[in-house]
Amino acid sequence: MANRSVIEILINHNLKITPQRIAILEVILILENHPDADRITDYLRLSNPNISLSTIYKTLVTFTKKGIIKKVATAKESIRYDVIPERHHHLYCSESDRIEDFYDEDLNNIIDEYLNKKKIPNFTVEDIKLQITGKFTEAKAGKKQLKSKP
Numbered sequence: 001m002a003n004r005s006v007i008e009i010l011i012n013h014n015l016k017i018t019p020q021r022i023a024i025l026e027v028i029l030i031l032e033n034h035p036d037a038d039r040i041t042d043y044l045r046l047s048n049p050n051i052s053l054s055t056i057y058k059t060l061v062t063f064t065k066k067g068i069i070k071k072v073a074t075a076k077e078s079i080r081y082d083v084i085p086e087r088h089h090h091l092y093c094s095e096s097d098r099i100e101d102f103y104d105e106d107l108n109n110i111i112d113e114y115l116n117k118k119k120i121p122n123f124t125v126e127d128i129k130l131q132i133t134g135k136f137t138e139a140k141a142g143k144k145q146l147k148s149k150p
């Protein structure tokens with residue numbers, strides 16, 4: 001039985017509810033740390049061995065266009081996917097390829113204030129995503145998201 005919230009997400013984005021879309025979105029929601037298409041495919045095929053690679057990629061494109069997921073590029077030029085709709089940024093570890101969500105309202109306010117004052121000619125800002133590249137000094141220790149400290 002499909003997760004009710006998955007069906008609601010598809011309905012809210014005016015998408016036809018298909019078993020493939022349900023399965024792919026469920027996998028994206030289950031996997032952590034911004035999975036890439038290969039990881040999504042590997043996990044998906046454990047329970048859906050006959051789903052085609054083409055269906056998976058087309059569905060990822062559709063989900064991206066509809067705003068259900070967002071692409072996150074890495075320094076290694078791979079595309080990863082993020083399903084969290086709340087405004088946040090990313091901390092990217094150049095050594096391990098790890099990506100952590102970074103929530104910081106102060107940073108958001110600074111960016112918004114700057115752009116409101118700057119007024120870029122002939123351009124409308126739709127979204128801003130910062131990716132801060134560096135190296136983590138501690139083990140993950142079960143953290144799912146990092147928040148800045150006041």
